[in-house]
Amino acid sequence: MHDHPSDRSTDLAKAKRTLKWQRDPEGMRLRILEAAKQEFAAHGIAGARVDRIAAEAGANKRMLYYHVGNKEDLYLAVLEGAYEKIRAEERTLDLEHLDPPEAIERLIEFTWNYFIRNPEFLALLNTENLARARHLKRSTKVKSMHSPFVEMIRTVVTRGVARGDFKVAMDPVQLYISIASLGFFYLSNSATLSVIFGRDLLKKPAKDERLAHMVALVLAALTGKSTASFGKGSAAVEKPNVRTFSRVVPAKAGTHNP
Amino acid sequence: MHDHPSDRSTDLAKAKRTLKWQRDPEGMRLRILEAAKQEFAAHGIAGARVDRIAAEAGANKRMLYYHVGNKEDLYLAVLEGAYEKIRAEERTLDLEHLDPPEAIERLIEFTWNYFIRNPEFLALLNTENLARARHLKRSTKVKSMHSPFVEMIRTVVTRGVARGDFKVAMDPVQLYISIASLGFFYLSNSATLSVIFGRDLLKKPAKDERLAHMVALVLAALTGKSTASFGKGSAAVEKPNVRTFSRVVPAKAGTHNP
DNA sequence: CCAGAAATTAACCCGTTGGATAATTACTGT
DNA sequence: ACAGTAATTATCCAACGGGTTAATTTCTGG
Numbered sequence: 001m002h003d004h005p006s007d008r009s010t011d012l013a014k015a016k017r018t019l020k021w022q023r024d025p026e027g028m029r030l031r032i033l034e035a036a037k038q039e040f041a042a043h044g045i046a047g048a049r050v051d052r053i054a055a056e057a058g059a060n061k062r063m064l065y066y067h068v069g070n071k072e073d074l075y076l077a078v079l080e081g082a083y084e085k086i087r088a089e090e091r092t093l094d095l096e097h098l099d100p101p102e103a104i105e106r107l108i109e110f111t112w113n114y115f116i117r118n119p120e121f122l123a124l125l126n127t128e129n130l131a132r133a134r135h136l137k138r139s140t141k142v143k144s145m146h147s148p149f150v151e152m153i154r155t156v157v158t159r160g161v162a163r164g165d166f167k168v169a170m171d172p173v174q175l176y177i178s179i180a181s182l183g184f185f186y187l188s189n190s191a192t193l194s195v196i197f198g199r200d201l202l203k204k205p206a207k208d209e210r211l212a213h214m215v216a217l218v219l220a221a222l223t224g225k226s227t228a229s230f231g232k233g234s235a236a237v238e239k240p241n242v243r244t245f246s247r248v249v250p251a252k253a254g255t256h257n258p
Numbered sequence: 259m260h261d262h263p264s265d266r267s268t269d270l271a272k273a274k275r276t277l278k279w280q281r282d283p284e285g286m287r288l289r290i291l292e293a294a295k296q297e298f299a300a301h302g303i304a305g306a307r308v309d310r311i312a313a314e315a316g317a318n319k320r321m322l323y324y325h326v327g328n329k330e331d332l333y334l335a336v337l338e339g340a341y342e343k344i345r346a347e348e349r350t351l352d353l354e355h356l357d358p359p360e361a362i363e364r365l366i367e368f369t370w371n372y373f374i375r376n377p378e379f380l381a382l383l384n385t386e387n388l389a390r391a392r393h394l395k396r397s398t399k400v401k402s403m404h405s406p407f408v409e410m411i412r413t414v415v416t417r418g419v420a421r422g423d424f425k426v427a428m429d430p431v432q433l434y435i436s437i438a439s440l441g442f443f444y445l446s447n448s449a450t451l452s453v454i455f456g457r458d459l460l461k462k463p464a465k466d467e468r469l470a471h472m473v474a475l476v477l478a479a480l481t482g483k484s485t486a487s488f489g490k491g492s493a494a495v496e497k498p499n500v501r502t503f504s505r506v507v508p509a510k511a512g513t514h515n516p
Numbered sequence: 517c518c519a520g521a522a523a524t525t526a527a528c529c530c531g532t533t534g535g536a537t538a539a540t541t542a543c544t545g546t
Numbered sequence: 547a548c549a550g551t552a553a554t555t556a557t558c559c560a561a562c563g564g565g566t567t568a569a570t571t572t573c574t575g576g
Binding site: 043044045046047123125126127128129130131132133136137142143146147167168170171173174177178180181182184185186188189190191192193194195196197198209210213214216217218220221222224225226 | 305383388389391395404425429439440446449456478479
């Protein structure tokens with residue numbers, strides 16, 4: 001969504017207490033949706049509280065119904081907004097002019113960083129899947145928002161195979177899902193995994209290591225080469241990083257999980 | 259858990275109406291936990307209804323509190339049971355005597371099939387992560403149940419590298435997470451992905467294709483070979499399958515997602 | 517066979533929560 | 547300036563849902 005003056009701080013709730021109050025329909029709607037996004041992401045559909053959303057948005061509960069609708073309408077609006085946002089960002093990624101391996105690397109990095117920057121997106125997807133996509137199915141809007149990534153991957157892979165960079169040609173859909181998988185699962189399940197492994201998977205070194213592993217894994221599969229730290233200081237899309245498989249079978253190291 | 263006479267049918271609820279009723283503490287407890295598992299998996303913590311669990315278990319609501327505890331206790335018991343179950347099955351997998359590549363394949367297949375056979379497990383994990391592992395953290399029981407897979411992977415990879423089967427040695431933890439990722443994400447998010455791609459990812463051919471892709475991807479990365487359908491009719495752990503990357507860049511094919 | 521404990525049922529309680537109704541206040545065009 | 551509409555506030559409420567209390571029934575050991 002485009003910036004709106006009353007959009008930044010999440011609880012500038014009272015900033016509107018100028019004498020009595022002033023009108024701001026669009027701003028109100030945005031604050032409601034933002035608050036709803038946080039609430040649904042944090043508590044799921046059933047766990048979300050309409051009153052909390054209202055409070056967080058600095059609004060009266062009645063406003064939610066006035067501007068968006070009931071709880072489910074609210075949820076769907078949030079979900080659609082989330083898809084719109086990622087699709088919009090996806091479209092900004094231009095891979096056409098890159099060497100195929102680097103294009104794939106960029107793709108992985110973008111996806112990974114998007115997930116890191118938008119944890120609510122992960123939560124919302126999980127919530128929606130818990131609901132078996134009951135709401136998505138009704139949303140013609142989302143169904144018409146196709147990700148450009150599948151086609152991007154198709155052309156990149158084709159190009160890579162033609163140029164000899166890649167040994168095999170994977171199904172773009174499968175590869176797309178795999179790239180999403182590797183990052184999504186790690187981040188989405190970081191809480192339980194951190195407990196199981198007895199170490200914090202969200203601290204920077206762990207995340208850096210994960211990104212390097214994902215890139216190395218996918219590129220190794222595509223190129224057939226063990227992809228030793230290939231250069232190109234290329235300041236990655238959002239975060240430069242090491243890119244090798246972590247040292248050879250790192251022995252029991254720090255992990256306390258046998 | 260071990261079989262108990264009054265365990266099989268889920269709604270044999272009334273089978274206990276022998277005149278008035280008869281006692282069956284253990285059976286009751288099991289039915290309660292099974293019902294709770296389904297309920298929590300289907301609706302999450304906040305969405306779960308204590309009354310529904312009771313009804314499904316063929317019990318009075320009071321029984322839940324008598325045999326297990328309040329809603330949260332119930333949830334934690336379910337979660338711990340889920341971890342116990344998967345850990346138990348994991349221990350039955352013996353990879354030591356297999357060739358490294360085949361061992362990895364078996365591992366992937368096992369994980370994949372376990373997820374398919376236990377959809378509630380996926381849902382529970384998602385639910386717990388939505389709660390930021392709030393309950394897991396309190397469970398000393400689960401924290402002490404280490405997966406044997408990480409060590410299995412470590413030895414297999416080491417062996418594979420020594421024998422020359424594998425070109426690179428990956429960090430076992432990363433590889434473990436990656437293998438889980440590839441299957442987990444696909445299945446856990448199949449509902450939304452199916453809507454987005456406009457095709458049912460859960461029908462058999464799609465699932466078979468996914469398994470083949472996962473195996474090919476991981477093995478290609480490890481061996482450096484494009485892993486063309488390597489043989490060994492090896493009747494996979496639970497489901498034999500094709501194992502190549504799907505045909506070369508399958509053109510727009512059936513997919514309606516550009 | 518019977519007393520006490522264990523298991524189970526039946527009924528109720530009360531805070532929460534989504535949603536609705538109605539009254540108030542701020543804008544807008546004319 | 548003012549009428550009409552849009553935006554917002556202030557209350558209310560009925561149902562839902564987790565948890566509890568108390569009465570009932572079955573089982574077991576002596």
